[in-house]
Amino acid sequence: MDALERIGFDRLGLVVTPRGVTTPAVSAPLLAEFAHAGVRFANPEEITDGLAGPHRELIAHIRAKRGDKGTYAPLFRGFPERLPQFDDAAFRFVMARVRLRTGDEDWEDALDFSRFGWWPASSIPQDEARAEADRRAQAMLPRDSRIEWITVRLVERPELEERLTTWMRDCFTSAASLREDVRNDLGVLVNLLGADGIEVGDVRFRENRTLLFELLWALDRPRLPYTGATPDDLLRLFAALTGGDVSLAEPITFPRLTRADRRVVINTLEASDRLGDVFRRRGLWLAIDRGLHVGEFRAPRVRDTFALLRETRHDYTAFPSRFERTLARDHAAAVRLAAAEAPGLLGRSLRRLASLAEDEAERAALVDAIAEAGERIPLRVLLAARAQLADNGRTYPRVVFGKDGSALPIVREPGHLAVPKDFRAALLAAIDGTVDARVVAKGDWSGETVWIEPGLDRLLLPDQLRATAQGLVQVERGSRLPVGDAAVVRLFVHWREAGERSDLDLSCVALDERFQIVDQVSWTNLGNGVMTHSGDLTSAENGAEEFLDIDMSRAIGIGRKRGWRYLVPVIFRYAGPTFEALAEAYTGWMLRNDATSRNRVFDPATVANAFPLTGRKRYAVPMLLDLESGEVLYVDVYLNSAPRARVEQDGRDVALLVAAVAGRRRTKVTIAELALTHVYSRGATLVDDPAKATITFGTGEGRTYDALRPEKLLADLL
Structure with a gap:
């Protein structure tokens, strides 16, 4: 799988099948292998024998995106039916303090009673030999009966390149910032496919313009004077090249340039119809003027403008x-x-x-x-x-x-x-x-019929994709999607150390309708009759996992009696390096029908969403479950805390945070509202059947505007 094929799958759900024959004896096992990874094809009849062999790398990529970084195993056998007979966290802390008074152990060692055979299921370093045996045992168990499908489409190579070119143009012209991984993919595409199809004048969002100019600077520098770049575009380019602030709110550093590079910059300024903008940021341009040596080049407009810039005393920079x-x-x-x-x-x-x-x-x-x-x-x-x-x-x-x-x-x-x-x-x-x-002004829709999928009023219009998680599903924070009819929502976190000992803790907080804490399950409280924790590992030299099951029928029934409205998973970094310093760190959730010890504890085909844990914060809140509406509300934030972050210390901050994210729906625009604005303003007709529509808004393959892949929507409609 080369770079184009990987990007095509990740961004557009496309799989390249080479031209050739289709033999049922080859295609049937291929389709089955993809199904085991939770992938199905919208056009399975297009599969060819040429996909056999290359499919293995693609399936490995899919499994990794779903959080599968090895064979997962619970800390205590019998999860989730059997909890340890005794695991009183308060008593454990008291005994740890006694041990600290009588020995030289540090706090984590004082909490570890494993060498006494006490509390073998919680708060202990990983037993490598036992973990390896448990992983082998897990591999022998059957899979879950449920599959959370990823639907993709088979295409030939020319169609892949054409679709990626369109996607690249949509990304650059979208009216929102882009995630770092998307920006990296755009760099690969510009290098492989070129940027001739992108009109710089259509790229309006300043971060996207800066990215495009940065790529052109690296790949086709002489083209810059013909792009219509403004003085501010050049300043942001300089900021990007030197690791500065592209918003220009802070002073920037002028990069070291060759004489040929300076000629490109001068020619770009000379060609710009916005040359006068240098006066708006006089301080920055005066600082840069010393390195440009304007007098060395034949550029009369630039020379005269910079002479005037040096003489004026009015500063437009702030x-x-x-x-x-x-x-x-x-x-x-x-x-x-x-x-x-x-x-x-x-x-x-x-x-x-x-x-x-x-x-x-x-x-x-x-x-x-x-x-x-x-x-x-x-x-x-x-x-x-x-x-x-x-x-x-x-x-x-x-x-x-x-x-x-x-x-x-x-x-x-x-x-x-x-x-x-x-x-x-x-x-x-x-x-x-x-x-x-x-x-x-975007065009007449008077002859169009438009269908808007029910539920798009629950999805917020993306306006800051820069810092959102690299998950299977990407929606704006505060958006809601149905959780489905699964019997159990199984939360998971997987991490592997890179030298320094690390302790991540998976927890879940129950909140009432006013976002007040009413219960929790964590390493200090392994179960409450609705939620069950798999036990707390305090090291992960070869990779460790924690799981937390939510029995949905009990959560709705018993939770209503207890005043529960929301369940909020949290991944705490109790001790050790930051998330980004770990060799591996993934979290997510599965939707399970057969969440018992008789089935594999981790099945990538049941993963509804997974994403890497990143950043330097103390804990992450991926989402909340709304028990009343049966929806997942995407939170996707990181917060700081004092060392040894945990529910008892940080629960109130978690509650305040998710209350704020849940309220975003009342202060943000939804995708349904944007769609209706275009329907009414451009004269289209609403229909209630997608088969009768010429333009469709929805979630999934085949829609004109797919809310889960918002680049085209952001480019065309904003």
């Missing part, structure tokens, strides 16, 4: 500070400044600016600014501003996500930054008018 200073003394002037120089900031700050408007003149100025600058505000920003205004401060806590996936909950009283009713209506009308005009 727009945020100028904006804040202006806002402190003159609200209307600040609004006009933002509309003229930073319309995106105007949209992102709209609710704050609206709440600070004190009189009719200031309010009218803000409404007028939105109407006048609306065509220069990114459509996704306008839609987000509309959702924020519609909520009007009712939903708290909220959460802000960092570029590294970290989360910061924001706690305020309901009504914070609320906007008066009439003023809010005027702002919403201005936004709606602008949005309608922007959508209409």
